[in-house]
Amino acid sequence: MSKGHFGKFGGRYVPEMLIPALEELEKEYLGAKADKNFKNEFNHHLRNFAGRPTPLTFARNLTEKLGGAKIYLKNEGLNHTGAHKITHCIGHALMAKRMGKKKIIAETGAGQHGLASAAVAAKFGFSCKVYMGATDVERQRPNVFWMERLGAEVIPVSFGSKTLKDAVNAAIKDWIENVEDSYYLLGSVVGPHPYPTMTRDFQSVVGKEARKQILKEEGRLPKRVIACVGGGSNAMGIFSGFLKEKNVKLIGVEAGGTGNAAGEHSSRFNGGSLGIVEGYKSIFLQDDDGQLQKTHSIAAGLDYAGVGPELSYLQSKGKILFASATDSEALNAFELLSKYEGIFPALESSHALAYAIREAPKLDKEDSIIVNISGRGDKDLFIVANALKDKQFGDFLKAESSKDGYNE
Ligand SMILES: Cc1ncc(COP(=O)(O)O)c(C=O)c1O
Numbered sequence: 001m002s003k004g005h006f007g008k009f010g011g012r013y014v015p016e017m018l019i020p021a022l023e024e025l026e027k028e029y030l031g032a033k034a035d036k037n038f039k040n041e042f043n044h045h046l047r048n049f050a051g052r053p054t055p056l057t058f059a060r061n062l063t064e065k066l067g068g069a070k071i072y073l074k075n076e077g078l079n080h081t082g083a084h085k086i087t088h089c090i091g092h093a094l095m096a097k098r099m100g101k102k103k104i105i106a107e108t109g110a111g112q113h114g115l116a117s118a119a120v121a122a123k124f125g126f127s128c129k130v131y132m133g134a135t136d137v138e139r140q141r142p143n144v145f146w147m148e149r150l151g152a153e154v155i156p157v158s159f160g161s162k163t164l165k166d167a168v169n170a171a172i173k174d175w176i177e178n179v180e181d182s183y184y185l186l187g188s189v190v191g192p193h194p195y196p197t198m199t200r201d202f203q204s205v206v207g208k209e210a211r212k213q214i215l216k217e218e219g220r221l222p223k224r225v226i227a228c229v230g231g232g233s234n235a236m237g238i239f240s241g242f243l244k245e246k247n248v249k250l251i252g253v254e255a256g257g258t259g260n261a262a263g264e265h266s267s268r269f270n271g272g273s274l275g276i277v278e279g280y281k282s283i284f285l286q287d288d289d290g291q292l293q294k295t296h297s298i299a300a301g302l303d304y305a306g307v308g309p310e311l312s313y314l315q316s317k318g319k320i321l322f323a324s325a326t327d328s329e330a331l332n333a334f335e336l337l338s339k340y341e342g343i344f345p346a347l348e349s350s351h352a353l354a355y356a357i358r359e360a361p362k363l364d365k366e367d368s369i370i371v372n373i374s375g376r377g378d379k380d381l382f383i384v385a386n387a388l389k390d391k392q393f394g395d396f397l398k399a400e401s402s403k404d405g406y407n408e
Contacts, residue, residue: 010310050079057073057341057343070367072213074238078376080119082376084234103181103182111142165306187231227251227372268306277306282306325351331350332354350377
């Protein structure tokens with residue numbers, strides 16, 4: 001993996017001064033990969049801190065309603081901090097410890113990665129700075145509140161579009177200035193080599209678990225494995241367990257947003273083009289001058305103009321099919337799973353589910369589908385309440401905000 005390319009994608013396009021740090025990280029990671037103690041410690045914390053393995057739950061009611069393939073849910077929402085992100089954060093925190101670093105730097109969009117980074121920093125004794133676009137700070141206040149309770153410093157980024165890409169730039173700048181004692185904990189299978197490979201490897205535990213679980217339940221492999229794709233960490237994690245299987249179709253679901261025009265969606269494979277941004281080569285939603293386009297999704301974690309280089313490669317080879325689901329399809333899927341199965345999926349994961357809802361009736365009753373429920377929907381309380389126009393919830397918020405504690 002020394003060059004870190006997946007076909008023409010990937011690589012390491014960073015300022016000269018970061019090359020030694022990335023080379024050191026790669027060398028240390030290869031050492032850790034071959035080290036039994038590292039693996040044992042990783043597995044120990046996955047079990048005892050994250051709560052792995054997560055269950056593979058048969059969605060019996062939803063399956064009966066749709067009348068097609070059996071739908072299984074890989075419930076990553078049952079992880080500590082509510083999403084798959086904690087899995088790779090534990091891996092990276094152990095790397096930081098191995099390398100003798102004292103500080104964790106992270107960026108976050110929706111806040112889930114920031115939350116998981118802050119949690120591992122608290123557990124393993126690192127100081128933690130989380131860069132977050134000022135717009136995201138405003139719309140994801142509950143996660144900011146929780147990150148601060150975990151002891152992290154959340155730094156709003158007020159330049160550019162004040163969202164994830166600007167937070168990434170601010171985090172990289174901090175890392176350049178403090179590379180000696182800081183570990184950059186990137187949030188997905190993106191960024192310069194070796195991050196996409198490392199994060200995929202850490203997440204691959206999800207694919208291993210899901211494969212074993214479906215074979216136990218069904219005695220055969222599923223016809224489809226479906227995951228939502230922001231940067232691509234939950235998708236690469238679960239897909240990696242099935243990549244070699246010719247008869248298992250892997251489907252990545254992007255955010256179709258509210259329409260097809262630029263700025264209305266985040267579907268990189270619907271209008272994106274090859275570019276180099278944030279240290280890696282991949283497919284980006286960008287204008288003719290190579291400036292990243294504005295993106296939109298009801299799910300903050302999918303609202304991103306780039307996608308992991310390995311996903312672009314696998315797409316180009318026809319190994320992963322890409323589709324999209326709109327904001328309203330995702331919201332509908334959220335409501336269906338809540339009412340039929342008693343599970344709130346994250347709005348990100350609801351996109352994968354929306355595709356499964358379309359696909360299941362086309363398949364045979366004997367077939368099965370696995371949907372990666374990458375996170376739980378509790379974090380989306382305010383977005384869902386607003387989207388469903390729950391006036392009483394709005395009244396409750398007004399009454400809450402007038403209480404003394406907020407106004408002193
Ligand atoms: C629950 C959940 N799912 C999916 C994503 C998208 O990230 P990725 O594509 O790296 O899995 C996020 C990002 O914040 C998330 O919080």
